[in-house]
Amino acid sequence: MLGAIAGDIIGSRFEGHSKPPQDFALWHADCRFTDDSVCSLAVADAFLDRADYALRLRDFVRRHPNAGYGGMFIRWAMSDNAGPYGSWGNGAPMRTAAIGWLANSEEEVLYQASAQAAVSHDHPSAVTAAQAVALAIFQLRRGESGAAVQERLVQDFGYDLNPERALKSGGFDVSAAGTLPPALAAAFTAEDWVQAVRTAVCLGGDTDTLACITGAVAEALHGLPQDVGETARSHLAPDLLEVLQRFENATQR
Template sequence: MIGAIAGDIIGSVYEWHRIKSKEFALFSPRCFFTDDSVLTIALADAILTGTDYGQIMKAYYRRYPGAGYGGRFHRWAKSRDSRPYNSWGNGAAMRISPVGFAFDNLEEVLLKAETFTAVTHNHPEGIKGAQATAVAIFLARTGKSKREIRETIESTFCYDLSRTLDEIRPDYRFNESCQETVPQAIIAFLESTDYEDAIRNAISLGGDSDTLACITGGIAEAFYGGVPEVIREKAMAILDEDLRRVTEAFIRQYVRFNLKEGTVPG
């Protein structure tokens, strides 16, 4: 989960100043946590406490109203009406990483990803994007190879993961849909050599950088067996005390890895 949060924070300064290179300062002095981290931690809180996720999201929204939410989420969070709004936006995938870490079989991961996502993003593409992300994290943390992860995501969700980053990067633009964010984020992980390289891959696409890196970061953390300590410490220091407390509690309770023999954690 900290992998997703760190990806969000690192990508935060490139969302509106997009780059097409892997050469950039990993932590700019202007880095900050966005709605991606806030709603990820809200989900972790809901899982830890068994509290309704919709209620927790609205509570976190009131505590962090300026975190950069989309317009439809703003309206939903401020409304007394808690019905979902049929979104296919990539917000479904950016906040789902706790599910991939907290549940211990594929069927439950799929079910929980759908349940937590459909609170707002009940469009089939929103649910699909969240499920694909959570499943990739689950497979990664339970020791599956990149080939196995690729084949499972392609066969289960019909995402095309055949393109390379070099093929995607030239024409790729900012896109808030799951359809045009989740496959790219997964490919950024698949082409990576370690956690940091995965984050650099995602941001170098020049898209919705914080969300791409958030999605990629959760998968990379799970596959490489963690996040480098210097990155972890810097990300945790940027969170406020309340967000840090929930994050640390979730990590203690749920973040564990079952790596293949010979795998070297990142």
């Protein structure tokens, strides 16, 4: 979970730009948490409380309204009764990491990942992308090998994770279906968390979301360096830190 947040913060300063150099500094004065972290923690908070995902997402967005949300999503979040709007965007998979860590069964992973996505992003490709990210984390934390998890994602979700193809497309595709292959390939081809996130950010484009998803899966696969986690925490607002602590307490039981 903290790996997703750290990826978001590291990728934030490059969003919308072309590829940075591979040796870019991970931390910079322009780094900040974005909508990816806010929504990821909102989903975690809702799961922990067994609360309504839509209500909790709206609450968190309204507390942090300037975190860089997409236009359709912010209109949804600021409405009290708007329903899902058919979005196929990558906002659904970027916020689902906590479910992969907190769920107790594969069935619960798939159900809860779908439920949190569908309150806003109810297009089938967005729902299945959210399920894929959560399932990958769940399987990796349960001890499945990276190769076995990749095979499951290819077979069940149809993603092409061949790095020569997945990483060639770049990072400017904001669809869920277009974001998952490069984000996942970056995680599975790396030797450690930092290399995975560097690969994702160096695709350019939607760098915060790419690095958020990559960082989420890479944490379950490789672990998260302690210094990266500590620096990421220092960027979060107090209310977000409180939720992160609740999440970590729950996963350590």
